[in-house]
Amino acid sequence: MLPENGRPAEDLLAELARLKEADLPVHGGKVTAYVYDTGRAEVRDAAARAYMAMLEVNCLDPTAFPSIVELEKQVVGAVAAKLGGGPDTPGIFTSGGTESIMLAVKSARDARPVAAPRLVVPVTAHPAFHKAAHYLGLELVTVPVDTTTFRVDPAAMEAAIDEDSENTVLVAVSAPSYPQGVIDPVPEVAALASARGIPCHVDACVGGWLLPWMRDAGEEVAPFDLTVPGVTSISCDLHKYGYAPKGASVVLYADESLRRHAYFASAAWPGYTVINSTVQSSKGAGPLGGAWATLQALGESGYRELAANAVAAARKLVAGVEGIPGLRVLGSPAASLVAIASDDPDLDVFVLSDKARDHGWLIQPQLSFPGIPANVHLTLTGVSLDGVDALLEVLAEAAAEAREAGPATLPEGLAEALLELDLDTVDDAGFAALLASVGADPSAEPGTGGGMAVVNSVLDALPPHTREGLLIRFLSSLYRAFA
Numbered sequence: 409m410l411p412e413n414g415r416p417a418e419d420l421l422a423e424l425a426r427l428k429e430a431d432l433p434v435h436g437g438k439v440t441a442y443v444y445d446t447g448r449a450e451v452r453d454a455a456a457r458a459y460m461a462m463l464e465v466n467c468l469d470p471t472a473f474p475s476i477v478e479l480e481k482q483v484v485g486a487v488a489a490k491l492g493g494g495p496d497t498p499g500i501f502t503s504g505g506t507e508s509i510m511l512a513v514k515s516a517r518d519a520r521p522v523a524a525p526r527l528v529v530p531v532t533a534h535p536a537f538h539k540a541a542h543y544l545g546l547e548l549v550t551v552p553v554d555t556t557t558f559r560v561d562p563a564a565m566e567a568a569i570d571e572d573s574e575n576t577v578l579v580a581v582s583a584p585s586y587p588q589g590v591i592d593p594v595p596e597v598a599a600l601a602s603a604r605g606i607p608c609h610v611d612a613c614v615g616g617w618l619l620p621w622m623r624d625a626g627e628e629v630a631p632f633d634l635t636v637p638g639v640t641s642i643s644c645d646l647h648k649y650g651y652a653p654k655g656a657s658v659v660l661y662a663d664e665s666l667r668r669h670a671y672f673a674s675a676a677w678p679g680y681t682v683i684n685s686t687v688q689s690s691k692g693a694g695p696l697g698g699a700w701a702t703l704q705a706l707g708e709s710g711y712r713e714l715a716a717n718a719v720a721a722a723r724k725l726v727a728g729v730e731g732i733p734g735l736r737v738l739g740s741p742a743a744s745l746v747a748i749a750s751d752d753p754d755l756d757v758f759v760l761s762d763k764a765r766d767h768g769w770l771i772q773p774q775l776s777f778p779g780i781p782a783n784v785h786l787t788l789t790g791v792s793l794d795g796v797d798a799l800l801e802v803l804a805e806a807a808a809e810a811r812e813a814g815p816a817t818l819p820e821g822l823a824e825a826l827l828e829l830d831l832d833t834v835d836d837a838g839f840a841a842l843l844a845s846v847g848a849d850p851s852a853e854p855g856t857g858g859g860m861a862v863v864n865s866v867l868d869a870l871p872p873h874t875r876e877g878l879l880i881r882f883l884s885s886l887y888r889a890f891a
């Protein structure tokens with residue numbers, strides 16, 4: 409309900425501060441997912457002020473607000489320069505990795521219209537590809553990865569493409585993939601796509617603004633960008649290792665004609681003519697201003713230093729995990745994303761994640777997948793190096809506590825019951841009772857027993873399609889509670 413009379417800003421900000429008390433901290437490096445922290449207050453300040461300076465500008469009409477054209481050209485140009493492009497490399501500033509991928513997929517679909525378009529990706533590719541295929545009407549074909557290196561085998565990609573190469577409009581690989589942080593064999597996959605006249609997208613959403621700086625610092629980085637023959641587009645999120653405020657990503661194209669296929673225009677109504685480069689139409693210029701200012705406030709040396717810190721933190725973590733009984737790192741992380749599994753049946757990684765949360769750290773659980781064990785995922789950032797010793801201590805303590813507590817136990821018959829359950833017919837009360845039966849209370853304070861280990865174990869025991877149905881039902885119940 410709205411107040412009858414407007415409230416003063418102080419009052420509103422106090423309320424926001426109160427609402428945010430239950431949130432995870434967005435600074436300090438104890439949340440090893442979702443947030444990217446430079447640890448530099450002056451950079452955040454520059455971004456916040458630039459964001460506010462662009463607050464009311466509408467990206468809907470670039471002829472009315474030429475500032476956004478200039479800012480976008482500068483941002484896209486900066487990204488192109490680091491990812492193997494040049495001053496003429498076409499690109500689009502988008503709201504995030506998902507939108508960059510959506511536009512890469514739309515370009516490929518519309519560049520070569522076929523009856524039944526398909527998109528071939530490794531199974532480790534981000535769900536944004538599933539979402540793009542779902543929204544844009546493509547068939548998504550996933551290819552298993554090697555269960556030791558977690559990289560996709562080019563021959564397996566080739567076989568999947570050749571099942572129907574005529575209808576395959578796009579092939580994609582990751583640099584690196586999110587789940588285990590490894591880089592797919594980009595040159596090999598791009599070459600075999602190119603030999604068939606099929607475009608190849610590189611998803612460098614998470615790594616695109618990290619790998620170039622690692623290379624500049626003298627590290628060996630596997631080839632992944634637009635310099636690789638056959639790569640036709642690449643996505644790079646500035647709101648990840650670009651440290652920009654959320655709502656900032658870039659998709660680059662090797663060819664202007666591909667970019668044009670991302671665009672949308674409509675003059676088929678009696679109102680203003682629409683020309684959009686992105687999914688959104690009316691759109692605030694704050695994220696563009698914030699991203700531009702973050703790039704300028706950090707500069708080359710800033711990014712080199714932050715990348716070096718993130719990678720040094722990850723290496724220290726990988727070395728340290730070897731000394732923690734029962735834990736092992738999956739694959740060889742290429743940058744600063746690390747997945748850790750358990751070798752000890754008494755040490756449940758979902759319980760470990762809950763125990764770490766009790767110590768004030770968020771360590772993201774990842775469910776098992778055919779050939780890949782359940783694990784926890786850490787995204788280390790520029791600020792992580794200062795805290796990596798503390799992180800290793802918490803991991804060791806949480807591992808010991810998890811072993812002591814034993815694995816999460818599923819209520820008898822629950823997984824079977826969930827498999828049978830018709831989620832369309834169960835009512836809210838029934839679903840709430842179901843959540844309560846696994847001790848799932850997402851609003852519980854850390855350390856009060858509101859752990860997620862049982863929930864994760866239940867999900868882990870179910871096939872992906874059933875997991876998805878439950879998650880959607882959970883989301884709708886979460887928001888319904890406010891009404």
Ligand SMILES: *Cc1c(COP(=O)(O)O)cnc(C)c1O
Pocket residue numbers: 503504505506507534536582584585586611612613614645657
């Ligand atoms: C984060 C991520 C995405 C999706 O990005 P959003 O900005 O969350 O939409 C896609 N691919 C990879 C590899 C990612 O890490």
